[in-house]
Amino acid sequence: MDPGFMAERAVDPGTRAVRWVVADTGTLELQVEATAFIASLRSRGLSPNTERAYAGRVALYLNHCTERRLDWRAPSFLSLSGFQRWLVTEPLPPRGRRRPDGPVLRSRNTANAVMTAVAGLLRFCVANGWADPNVAALLAQPKYLVHLPAGYDAGEHNQFRTVDAAAFRFRLTDPGYEDLTPDQIAHMVGLAPRARDRFLIALLACTGVRIGEALGLRRQDMHLLASSRALGCSTEGPHIHVHRRTDNPNRALAKTRKPRTIPVTADLVALYTAYRHERDAVAAAADGDMVFVNLLRPPLGRAMSYPNTKEMFDRLARTARHACRPHMLRHSAATTWLRDGVDRDVVQYLLGHVSPLSMERYRHVDDTETRAAVERLQALRENR
Template identity: 65%
Template structure:
């Protein structure tokens, strides 16, 4: 299918700021409403990666409307229902260099749900600005009785808050869960990379639970690795790193949390950073760069590492160690290890930078050994001594 709309990266000729827009493929004329919605994401402080992903999903929706000859602002119930099916039934284009004869890729139901969420938000945004009629946004939700609630959810004295509005166009999907990495796997990952920078990055994520955007957004001034940092006006004792949200990082790395925090680090991590500094000092272009993680082995040496650079590194590492290893797996592994070792949930929540305690529910996995120990503890068939 020839695309009528595409998501494009736009660079301001005056400020150099990078923005994402949706344009007509042939004329490059802006789709003003979609581009206005993307601008609202920036105004809300969403990350550039969120803006990029949403731009692609908006272009996908507009292409569907163009294909079915629907008005984007009035797709109707049938149009939205068929969109949901179209998303999972339409084959995806083959990835460059990865074409496998006879193999056809499709979107998962989870991905389709994510696209439908963006479409719903876009239409509601349009309704606020008078572009979309209320009868269209009324189609997006339906009443639902919340039979099972997360711990801490206030259902009200009479249970009145159990009646909620749920997305009308959403597939039921199984909870995929998170994958853990064992301490042995993490040690193997660190030992399998030849570059001191990459060893430090892996260890930093595994020991602190930082998000990859938080790590890539670190400035050298954020690393307080001495026993005392009072000389620089910091009252936190012991080696630690400061996680701060900055919107002007040149690599567009962004801390998700808007609240700064200090995360302690161990002596072994400080030693790995020292090794990285020796490696970095051999690249003159990196001397004046304030960012911690920079390119040392490819073009644009000395420039900050990007999400794309990091993904390539982890993809290579996964092929070497022969198991999946993604940055967020290290964060999840750290959180699971802390909780399993009995660290107070409030402490773990603070370390991870979560505002809501409900966000912690995804991190506590029960393993087979714990389940066996529980059954052994209450086994009544065993002969009592």
Template identity: 65%
Template sequence: MESKTYAMHPVATGYLASLRARGCSPNTERVYAGRVALYLNYCRLRRLQWSRPGFTGLSCLQQWLVETPLPARAGRLAVQEVRHRSRGTANAVMTVVGEFLRFGAARGQVPSETIDLLARPRLLRFAPPGYDVGEQGQFRQVQEAAFRFKAVQPGFEDLSPAQIRRMIASRPRARDRFLIALLACTGLRIGEALGLHREDLHLLASSRLAGCGIEGPHVHVRRRTGNPNRALAKSRFPRTVPVTAELVVLYTDYQYERDRVEQALAEPMVFVNLFRSARGRPMAYANTKEMFDRMARTVGHACRPHMLRHAAATRWLRDGIDRDVVQRLLGHVSPLSMEVYRTVDDAELRAAVEHVASLQGQR
């Protein structure tokens, strides 16, 4: 069999290293690496100079992203329907390509005329909430991406309480049940959960003996850059999130399961490998994704960690919890970040219509 050799791309390697230096998560680095590789392969196939693709090259790349079928998913024997990238995904790829080219320009590898192609002026007719257009409207003139589809926002996929219970019940291992319940209960990001240390879990009624004055069981979310699994909390501000008694019970089950693995006894991280090679080492993003993919096939619907975060935020808002409190629980700095989590369901729409109808009947 003919062997394949690969050459390191120095600018792409430097760009990925810059992501790491900025404190981006390993998951972000992995996704961006795939998108940069996609661009470089496109240029190689089209015989384009990656630093000088030209307007036509970038425009054709934009169309190629949505018109080229995606490769078949591995491990499935059934006939699969042809899949294509959505316009939203193509926009995300083009954003990374633009950032990569700007990185190269800052290091003298990409000419300025290439950078000039990436943006165009736009007049804001309707400013987003919180945007200051200036006293004379001088800030209405902004720069927007030149190669970007007008895509419909797909919204977030939600998980019902019944679906979450089914997900937990489908897992034979106490560790996985605790991880799913933790994400659903607290709304933590997956990087925050995988980055937890055992000292961050204060699950007693009082933690004063541990030097913590917060009453009740809770979790401390802290950003650490030296985790061996490179798990990283996105927010740079520490926070505490209360947890329920049911979650404490699930953690007790996990502790019993974990204590049976000798290699895990001294590991300070909460989530560790217990059932395969490198036992006792901290769980990584790849392990977690594999577990969620298997679970999705078992329960018959999409399962991703961020869906549990969205479900927690939506549940809090529907139950009447103040938006500022939910923002604090989720670790968002800006209140504008809360907009994506408010999902209106069919029951709320019907209740609104029936309420108006009842008021008209009273009149």
């Protein structure tokens, strides 16, 4: 076997907690520096999903250096630049049964994510004396902020307008964010063959929760009565509770660090009731604690996983003949709230964002709004 490294999932035998490490592909020995870096992410409270992504990206960099006999601890500007270019020019190996017609390349956005992980590894190693100290200077370059982000304080004398920016990062055009119209969402609900899937689609569209938060819901989080005081909850009206848990059997994770309460509509309560009837008919699924569980495929009653959910949305997309992804429903909820005049602080809470800067991605202008603005101006001119 050729020398190399891989991201590997590890389970703590005592706590059963999932950890991610970088290991040698031949001996399975840990790559000490990379594994310590991944552990540092964990100590900062980042999720296991983030650990997994960073472990894979770091292993990719280590393998690239190994194959070219480069010292990953002391890369030159040219070697880092070459790795960045390699990321978007080297075809990906085929995956699954389907073979694409041509080579599949990484996007520039994916390459930027890899370079971010590599820069984090190198800075971590420099701080611990494991890498050439001169490397740190290669990873950043000064950038003057001509346009300040919302809420950013440039200082009394604009002393904070110059910031350190990533040196190895492709410049991207704004790809825009896709959302779904109410008619498209209703069509998706109508196309879903099972009550469980109809409830999941409606839940994402109604509450704006992330798919990981939805798949991590427990039945005790569903407070769908007019009053939940009997359950020890003072929140009035039907609602759900979103918690950050790291012990979900399907590895679903709520990205938000703070629990939050999200009101739901009577229509969503009706869909959940229909799902409960469907679920109760499957003996193995009737008493499980997780909200979303397998109803047709074994093991019955097990919590739905990310791959199963993606497969379900892919089938819906083919039937509906338009893109249909869970995050599009989250984006649709946020955009609808903002267009309807809901206060940005309220929307930020509902979405579980810590920073108000994260809200910028959700508010965009559509054709209806631009048409209305032009027609309003024309009407004013005619009235004058």
